[in-house]
Amino acid sequence: MNRIGFYLSGQQPVERVLPLLAKAARQQGERLAVIAGDAALRERLSRALWEERPADFLAHGMAGEPHAERQPLLICETCDAANGATTAILADGVWREEAQSFARVLLLFDDGAREAARPAWRNFDAREGLEREFWELENGKWTRKL
Structure with missing residues (x-):
């Protein structure tokens, strides 16, 4: 992993903000x-x-379904992505060590999970060669804070 983003969605449920992040990543050609x-x-x-x-x-599919490996966006229970994804969005706000196998990871969480995300942020304090970002949803747009 060489890039990690922490995305605070505020009061917006993950279902409302995931399409925004997914669209931006897909426009950059990311799986x-x-x-x-x-x-x-x-x-x-x-x-x-x-x-x-x-x-x-x-376009997307669910892990375990036919043609999962061909999906540009695959919804999974674990970090084992059959589609060869290089970017992972941890949509449930839970950090997983195995997510480090992706080149880029986005940890998506709401106000209620802010405290739970802090240890994950601190875990990367001293890691060299890692770009770490913090984004917050403000008025429907992602604003980079750090």
């Missing part, structure tokens, strides 16, 4: 793994990618 441990959250994320911004088609 994505969207990771969430909870099956119900994975289903909500899949629906949101279809419905939240209908004009922005974000």
